[in-house]
Amino acid sequence: MSLLSIRDLRTEFQSPSGIARAVDGVSFDVEPGEIFGIVGESGCGKSATCRSILRLFGGAAARIAGGQILLDGVGDLAAMPERQLAQVRGRDAAFIFQDPLTALNPTMKVGKQIAEVILRHRKVGRAEARAAALQLLRDVQVTSPERRLEAYPHELSGGLRQRVVIAMALALRPRLIIADEPTTALDVTVQDQILRLLKERRDSLGTSIILITHDLGVVSQICDRMAVMYAGRLVETGRVREVLDAPSHPYTRALLAALPGQVGRDRALTPIEGAPPSLIAPPPGCRFAPRCAHAVARCTLGDPPPLAPRAGAAPGHLDACILDEVSDAAA
Amino acid sequence: MPQLEFRQVERRFPVKRDLGDVLARRGRVWLHAVRGVDLAVRRGEILGIVGESGCGKSTLARIGVGLQPADGGAVLFDGRPLDGPDRAGRLQMVFQDPYSSLNPRMTIGAQLAEVVAHYQPQLSRAARGARVQEILAEVGLVPETALKFPHALSGGQRQRVSIARALCPGPEILVADEPVSALDASVQAQIINLLKRLNRDKGLTIVFISHDMNVVRYLCDRVAVMYLGEIVELQDSAALFAAAAHPYTRALIAAVPDVRRSQPMAEPISGEIPDPFAVLPGCRFAPRCPLAEAACQAPQPMRVLGQDGLVRCWKAVPAA
Numbered sequence: 142m143s144l145l146s147i148r149d150l151r152t153e154f155q156s157p158s159g160i161a162r163a164v165d166g167v168s169f170d171v172e173p174g175e176i177f178g179i180v181g182e183s184g185c186g187k188s189a190t191c192r193s194i195l196r197l198f199g200g201a202a203a204r205i206a207g208g209q210i211l212l213d214g215v216g217d218l219a220a221m222p223e224r225q226l227a228q229v230r231g232r233d234a235a236f237i238f239q240d241p242l243t244a245l246n247p248t249m250k251v252g253k254q255i256a257e258v259i260l261r262h263r264k265v266g267r268a269e270a271r272a273a274a275l276q277l278l279r280d281v282q283v284t285s286p287e288r289r290l291e292a293y294p295h296e297l298s299g300g301l302r303q304r305v306v307i308a309m310a311l312a313l314r315p316r317l318i319i320a321d322e323p324t325t326a327l328d329v330t331v332q333d334q335i336l337r338l339l340k341e342r343r344d345s346l347g348t349s350i351i352l353i354t355h356d357l358g359v360v361s362q363i364c365d366r367m368a369v370m371y372a373g374r375l376v377e378t379g380r381v382r383e384v385l386d387a388p389s390h391p392y393t394r395a396l397l398a399a400l401p402g403q404v405g406r407d408r409a410l411t412p413i414e415g416a417p418p419s420l421i422a423p424p425p426g427c428r429f430a431p432r433c434a435h436a437v438a439r440c441t442l443g444d445p446p447p448l449a450p451r452a453g454a455a456p457g458h459l460d461a462c463i464l465d466e467v468s469d470a471a472a
Numbered sequence: 473m474p475q476l477e478f479r480q481v482e483r484r485f486p487v488k489r490d491l492g493d494v495l496a497r498r499g500r501v502w503l504h505a506v507r508g509v510d511l512a513v514r515r516g517e518i519l520g521i522v523g524e525s526g527c528g529k530s531t532l533a534r535i536g537v538g539l540q541p542a543d544g545g546a547v548l549f550d551g552r553p554l555d556g557p558d559r560a561g562r563l564q565m566v567f568q569d570p571y572s573s574l575n576p577r578m579t580i581g582a583q584l585a586e587v588v589a590h591y592q593p594q595l596s597r598a599a600r601g602a603r604v605q606e607i608l609a610e611v612g613l614v615p616e617t618a619l620k621f622p623h624a625l626s627g628g629q630r631q632r633v634s635i636a637r638a639l640c641p642g643p644e645i646l647v648a649d650e651p652v653s654a655l656d657a658s659v660q661a662q663i664i665n666l667l668k669r670l671n672r673d674k675g676l677t678i679v680f681i682s683h684d685m686n687v688v689r690y691l692c693d694r695v696a697v698m699y700l701g702e703i704v705e706l707q708d709s710a711a712l713f714a715a716a717a718h719p720y721t722r723a724l725i726a727a728v729p730d731v732r733r734s735q736p737m738a739e740p741i742s743g744e745i746p747d748p749f750a751v752l753p754g755c756r757f758a759p760r761c762p763l764a765e766a767a768c769q770a771p772q773p774m775r776v777l778g779q780d781g782l783v784r785c786w787k788a789v790p791a792a
Contacts, residue, residue: 331744332729
């Protein structure tokens with residue numbers, strides 16, 4: 142059974158010009174011990190999707206307008222009162238933000254912050270919580286952990302701070318970790334270390350991870366399955382190697398084709414013309430159709446197409462394009 | 473003769489002392505952002521400068537265009553030192569965040585015309601307008617863009633405008649500091665294509681500062697790799713990516729995730745860039761280097777590498 146089942150999730154943001162449907166009918170499952178990647182460009186709704194899971198909207202005028210977020214053994218998080226959901230956060234599912242500084246209290250020593258997470262949820266003494274904090278720092282391979290317990294967040298480098306945040310997320314041994322661009326602010330060598338750490342923690346603890354990123358390379362490196370999001374909807378999902386090596390949705394293909402490194406230096410890159418649509422008044426039919434090189438008239442009719450398997454595709458590899466065969470020409 | 477040349481360029485910043493330091497009469501501590509950099513930019517090339525945050529690549533770029541003074545050494549343009557206004561017209565800079573380099577309260581046309589007027593005061597109003605249209609077309613923007621304000625443009629359009637602004641004085645060298653880092657991949661490709669076209673069609677020399685190895689590999693003819701204020705390797709781009717000589721360059725390339733592969737190739741390097749305060753006599757990468765040995769504690773001069781490369785590692789070059 143899946144650890145997390147999201148069904149037809151809809152999340153709306155109130156904006157001065159109307160209601161933006163940032164998440165508009167998203168469904169996916171995350172299996173135990175799986176690293177699931179969600180990729181897309183800025184404003185596609187990937188962050189809104191993962192923030193909806195624990196309702197972490199940070200004061201934004203957002204609400205879950207429909208759908209279910211079923212966490213195994215806990216229930217439907219979308220229907221849960223805030224008070225009950227507060228117990229779920231940290232204990233069953235934890236969140237890692239892009240910027241570790243915003244997740245840490247600048248006036249509190251690192252050791253005390255980690256211990257506080259443990260004290261809030263477990264009946265243990267201070268000394269025991271502190272010992273647990275020390276072990277957590279060791280687990281995330283922080284060098285000289287005894288000394289770091291006494292440090293304030295500003296005294297640590299970006300990579301160390303992100304390790305501390307991961308240690309806090311792991312403090313209560315949640316079955317699910319949701320990481321929103323956890324390495325985007327880091328240098329590549331440190332990003333590599335953090336990605337290896339997340340993978341190692343998954344391997345040893347069996348924690349499921351939802352990883353949100355704009356970087357297809359990051360997904361390729363550590364995710365098992367992935368979903369590609371565009372304008373509030375999933376357009377393709379499947380096992381990482383299948384989606385990246387044999388993408389079937391025109392948007393996924395275009396995204397890959399735009400990356401440098403796919404063509405020789407003598408050939409021009411292939412950008413995607415135009416810009417993503419408004420989430421307040423999205424176009425009818427497929428939302429990518431206005432920018433799609435393959436679009437035909439029927440692409441712009443009716444509701445956005447749902448995810449569906451293609452003949453001959455690997456099991457679980459689905460995409461939301463109604464065209465039978467997308468030519469390779471543009472990819 | 474190189475078009476732009478850095479000779480032993482130094483830049484250091486004083487580190488703030490706290491009361492304890494003053495009472496203990498500890499001397500001033502300096503952070504060397506750039507230490508003794510020699511670099512020659514060739515006419516018509518795209519030279520990449522790569523490195524992790526804090527390596528000094530942006531500081532070097534700003535010294536190059538004269539936005540920051542150097543504390544030592546010299547920057548030569550066509551073999552001669554240049555002073556402010558003269559340099560400004562011939563060297564222009566493009567920044568990472570186009571929004572911060574544009575005036576939010578002026579139309580695009582008005583701000584570009586202002587720059588044109590500054591460098592070509594003899595032009596009539598109509599001629600200025602025509603020049604603005606010419607530059608907009610050059611960066612792939614429609615004429616109506618001139619009537620818009622920066623907020624009405626997308627991120628990619630804004631970066632085109634800031635490139636257009638940099639082109640107004642008719643520069644010979646464009647220094648671009650992370651110009652595509654804030655852009656989504658689909659838009660990033662447009663700007664990369666534009667820079668490549670300006671280089672090919674107009675012979676514009678481009679110094680491209682980036683942390684993104686994939687972009688650098690695609691765009692640049694030569695690449696300089698910086699670590700803690702020093703250049704540690706300088707090579708032809710194809711040669712560098714085929715067989716990087718410095719262990720740091722190799723680590724940097726190996727750490728880049730690849731969309732075509734699930735597992736990274738190499739073991740990661742440990743640790744992070746150390747504080748740049750500590751002055752090590754030898755190789756500054758040695759504390760993180762998997763190949764380090766006792767001899768690395770000795771000062772590391774640049775060594776000749778192949779036909780046209782330089783590397784700051786004694787192990788990378790066979791003994792003569």
